[in-house]
Amino acid sequence: MIPGGMVGNPRPMGGIWKFQTLSGPGHPGFMSKSSLRRRTHPFMSAIPYAKDVASDIIARHDSRPELLVQMLHEFLEHFSWISEDAIRQLAEELNLSRADVHGVVSFYHDFRTTPPGKHVVKICQAEACQAMGSKELTAHAESVLGMNMNESTGDLTLEPVYCMGNCACSPTVVVDGDTYGRVDNRRFDEIVETMKGGV
């Protein structure tokens, strides 16, 4: 059984908006950041694991194992990745086995288990975006960035996301927590060129 076995709705997370000029409120593919949760650091770089912070997150969820998914989202938001230290502490404080926690972490695409690069680029791989060319866009992105999906360097992480609720403006790309719609190869290149200014 998967504790807290709800299907997690992927949420944008991460740093302060860096690439401001390519899509704005007037653009049909733009999604406002106003609904995003707190931003604590400018990019997606991992911050050191802290047991006291982790304990606070767990305590805020009353140490209820059925809320593990929600806790993992908060861990991800705070630390940017789910480390072995995090898995160990969650297992101990929730009275679960490490295999239980590992099982949940590996079940959801959101929960990356390696530190992210300074910038995180996500390309939606869910059905609506696939129908509008996200597979082709992914191949283009891998070529332009010189890396495969799910790879990270110190500067950059490229990873999939599975529906950001932006299906009407497919295909969707998320850069450092901000969502772009109707991204074609040309537009992706523009985003990358702007991003390089922050790498």
Ligand code: FES
């Ligand atoms: S399928 Fe990509 S945003 Fe919904």
